[in-house]
Amino acid sequence: MPVAALAARFRARQGTIAVIGLGYVGLPLALALVAAGFDVLALDQDPQRVRHLAAGQSPLRQVPAETVQGALRSGRLRVSAAWHRLAEADAVLVCVPTPLGRHREPDLTAVEAASWRIARQLRPGQLIVLESTSFPGTTRQVMLPILEATGLRCGTGFFLAHAPEREDPGNGGFRTATIPRVVGGVDAPSLALASALYGAFLEQVVPVASADVAEAAKLTENIFRAVNMALVNELKLVFGAMGIDVWEVIEAARTKPFGYMPFFPGPGLGGHCIPVDPQYLSWQARAHGVPTRFIDLAGEINAAMPQHVLDRLALALDRLQGRGLRGARVLVLGIGYKRNLEDLRESPGLRLMEMLEARGAAACYFDPLVPVIPPLAEHPALAGRHGLAWSAATLAECHAALVVADHDGVDYAGLAAAVPLVVDTRNVCARLGLAGPHIVKA
Template sequence: MSEPRAEPDNALARELLSRIEARSARIGVIGLGYVGLPLALALCRAGFPVIGFDIDERRVALLNGGESGIRHIESDAIRIALAENRFEATADFTRLGEADAVLICVPTPLTRQREPDLTFVERASRQIAQTLRPGQLVVLESTTWPGTTLEIVKPILQAGGERSGESFFLAFSPEREDPGNPHFATGNIPKIVGGDGEAALRLADALYGATVTATVPVSSPSVAEAVKLTENIFRSVNIALVNELKMVYGAMGIDVWDVIAAAATKPFGFMPFQPGPGLGGHCIPIDPFYLAWKAREFDAPTRFIELAGEINTAMPRHVVDRLAEALDRRFQRGLNGARILVLGVAYKPNVEDTRESASFRLIELLQDRGAVTEYHDPHVPEIPRTREHAQLAGSRSVALTPDTIAGFDAVLVATDHDDVDYGLIARHMRLGVDTRNVFARTGADQSRVVKA
């Protein structure tokens, strides 16, 4: 936790601070997905009573029945919280007034024009405004452009007459979840906190300080918003760099993974990033566009960020081109009519999350060129319906058997889940197109492997 801060001057803030320190403050969490649910459980473990809010009544029923519905979140943690009467889920947003602090953990996607879509943030803010009462703390956690908390959320909350810093308190604290990471979870990841005024900062710092191992207070919500964007833009730019190096070194006959592994032995001045078939998830493919969009308001160029986005967006097409070249070179045939097995449709290893998955774009590009595609993913038995890739919804994962594998012209590794038998695949595949360097790690016969 950060260093103790002075007691707030505001009497309402002092009362809420006392309740937070006593763990008697009731916390509301809006959005019970990959961000909101682990946060709610961390709050429960810290001793706070928590009400979780979600618009999906089926999800509410699942959670109240003791099931997480998310692979990497243990259902036992929910059952314990339920048994201790520290957690309940509801779709009744009129109950937001029962919470002393309300944390907003809703999606912030892009529109089809690649502009920020704050529909869910605005909707949650209006729902809070309907029951907002003196003494409440409201914290936005959703990743967004710098200024959202003060320029969008604050006016909505103040529309009914309450005033931030006087009768209620407003802060921003960005989520830092990494689903499937065995080393870091909500409780041991430092929490950035920025408040609209000293009282709000003190309250948010106390709440998160009681919940996670460390807090990092910053000077304003806008700084906190910029921190989260900077973290993900850093990753986006460096992934774009190694993706570009992959293409350059590939043209020279040099294995970029060998280069990165050797460079990573330097104990200073280098941080290894891994190339891939394109970006996925709800952060890295989206967050840079939030800053680029906001920067246009100030006539500030974001050439570096936009170039990284162009490189990363181009990766699926590069992979498909490499696959087509390999088929032509080895079997004297094109993609039209070729049978391709895509390994992995989740956006990252060992999770079931398919948001913004590059695999969907790979499949569409293959199908556009006449290929017959199927996929295998142990964590995604059926492709869910998405706005951008509705035509893929309902496709089901095929089982991996020697005959199944041998029946495809090529196997394309898109996501490298740990619980896939790559040795079995390597023994029976006709051609492997590897975007994750998995076959090198398994000692497979490299004569049938093309890295892309």
């Protein structure tokens, strides 16, 4: 099909769009496409996820089951694990994980696997778009050769672009359709088609010169956040040594209406973006012989925050109770990597539980969103643990509580009343007006 004709189909919201990967990125994307009027083929390699979605169940708390059920009833959403059906699609959007490997190197296994699956079904005229975050050159250097091994050529036989996802799980202030999307093509026809497709269901598309630029833009967004988080974490240490409350400093600074953007300290970085994406650029920069000193230093500072929190906890236990960590029962409050989210990827809460137990403490946890810790390759010893049954009696059995993720709906006043030491890494107690010598900021 000629480029102009396919672009017109996209603008008219016609045709079938396949979405590979139905997690935090892919499922909201699929539903946004359905809401715009597209027919969507949603695929995932996890058979249990496919079964649940096909039955109208949502695997994500922030995606209501009713929304999934409505999309299924409309007939526009088809959930499948049948990869041969990729041949039915006019466009294939790839939303698979891009984690780090054992040695903190980029792991593109899922991207490569998805590319080979697409290649086996690739037909002339299809548009392929990678949404997964990766280093500049991934779309062009990893996906393109796999797809062109079919004998088809990009720009004539098929089309290839990068449109990095911009989801913020747990943030109800933005929807997939309202977040501007950067789009870069491997060539001009690919950019034109990708812009037509995304423009048909998003409010704003930002075309850029190449897929490499689009990939670099996404890394820049997240590196900006990682570096500024490291800065404020370091300021927390500096101001703390001076007896100055860093949260009060930030609140004062943010009253300036220009030239300042508030970032807040924490117990360490978590999630699938901020701890991971800077490593992708650092890895590639080393391959080009270019140092990334600023990025690497930020990573070191952020990675040191769990140890700082543990040290503050040990010091407070010694000062207030005359005891050390060994033998202490410590409640970790919030093991999702951020507020109001159950995602455990790179969770500082899980890391702190392991560090506590390595120091001889008995670590328990409470998280209203994670009743049981699932099997995780990074934390095998924690799998299957159940959260604490919340009550004044069970809280009173703890020597200390460590607030790691400040979820809504938690009785922080009850916590402060029942536990003799609360170490707060999120300033939630102060925000709620809770104070006392047993509440310590970290």
